[in-house]
Amino acid sequence: AQSVTQLGSHVSVSEGALVLLRCNYSSSVPPYLFWYVQYPNQGLQLLLKYTTGATLVKGINGFEAEFKKSETSFHLTKPSAHMSDAAEYFCAVSDSQGAQKLVFGQGTRLTINP
């Protein structure tokens, strides 16, 4: 069975500061990993994904994440936070990108301080 743990249910950073949201996964097969963002009263929007190949993946809105197999981690970073980044962020794992189910972490609420 697959699982995801997001360390920190709430992260608060100042505008312009580094954003780091932590995600660790457990999977018995090579994982496909995703970060989704959810703005208030909206659905989930894909930020970035890792399937195979390059372990550093870049996504939308300046976010990136690095797949580290040895650490079973897929942390999300952004060099400089903007007020518009305030949202709920979800890390998810699946064993394929197609018809398999996504297993989500519990989410991390990101707050940006002016």
Place this chain on the structure above:
Amino acid sequence: DTAVSQTPKYLVTQMGNDKSIKCEQNLGHDTMYWYKQDSKKFLKIMFSYNNKELIINETVPNRFSPKSPDKAHLNLHINSLELGDSAVYFCASSSVFGNQPQHFGDGTRLSIL
């Protein structure tokens, strides 16, 4: 140009009633999903259909019955609603081929009085 659309966006009803949520996608995907997000924001898959065939059925009460009339539509019918059914229900779609990730609708917020 909405990709995955759900109706209604909000649903308020009383315990014991039967209600349906509809989902449509115009992305040409062959697989659709229902997820439940509880009050603590935790997301869990409920069902998945591929070309109108049920392929994922998690531990969900049989009061919940998905129906897929065609691969662009996946509806969720809930019988005898209970207080614990209050949640946000998300529909999603993806393609088995072409390495496409899942695309989500905006959700249906179900409140049971």
